[in-house]
Amino acid sequence: MADQPDDLPVIEFVAPMPGFPSQLRFVLVRLDDDGILSALTSVDDPDLRFLVVPPAPFFPTYAPEVSTESLELLGATDPDQILLLLVVTAGESLAATTANQLAPILVDQVSRHALQVVLTGSDLPVRAPLTTSA
Template sequence: MTQQPDGELPVIEFVAPLPGFPRHRAFALVRLDEDGLLYALTSVDDPGLRFLVAPPAPFFPAYAPEVPEEALELLGTDDLARILLLLVITTGESVAESTANQLAPILIDQVSRKALQVVLSGSDLPVRAELTAAA
């Protein structure tokens, strides 16, 4: 996702609210570093509500979850190439204590800007995977 020419960040609309945040559906994805490793998913209506997210590849190169068909239907696409996959990061006192939620990734259709957090039920993926595991 790139910034729009006028400097406005594109708004991402969740087709279903994030668990625990039923009133927040519009978010902006803000890059936090030059390498594109970390982003802040920030509520448009409440900028104090932010989630630290990251693409999985730099931390978990083998992470390739099977995306449920129902999730793609909710996003209005069947083209996996359009989907940006992000993991929610929980920060600890140090990087070694920070974790990523592999069980419930966020899927963003980069064309429509629709998003969904999906719980990959039936998988044994961890909710708290150590970020240093792939280092």
């Protein structure tokens, strides 16, 4: 198990992630040299980790509409300061690994406030393959 660096900035969720009502404080730990794969790790329970990726390397056209209400909850003044992350479900191979496009995590890079949103009225998949079979 990787050590959790103490100098990483804490990301605080303004509302708990579904299913984890007592976990609000996380750190984002890079798992690869390219900074693509990260672990969103609970400060209070380091065994609780979510694999996350930015959407661009895997889904270049992914551009969900973030509601004004979500931005207000984050205290964001500029939508461009929002970091989008997708929660990854690891499969037995990269081809079997998926990302949740329906419920991205929004992180305000200035305030370090975060929120997982469910994009209602969307047909985005919960399990979008990270790669396509050749």
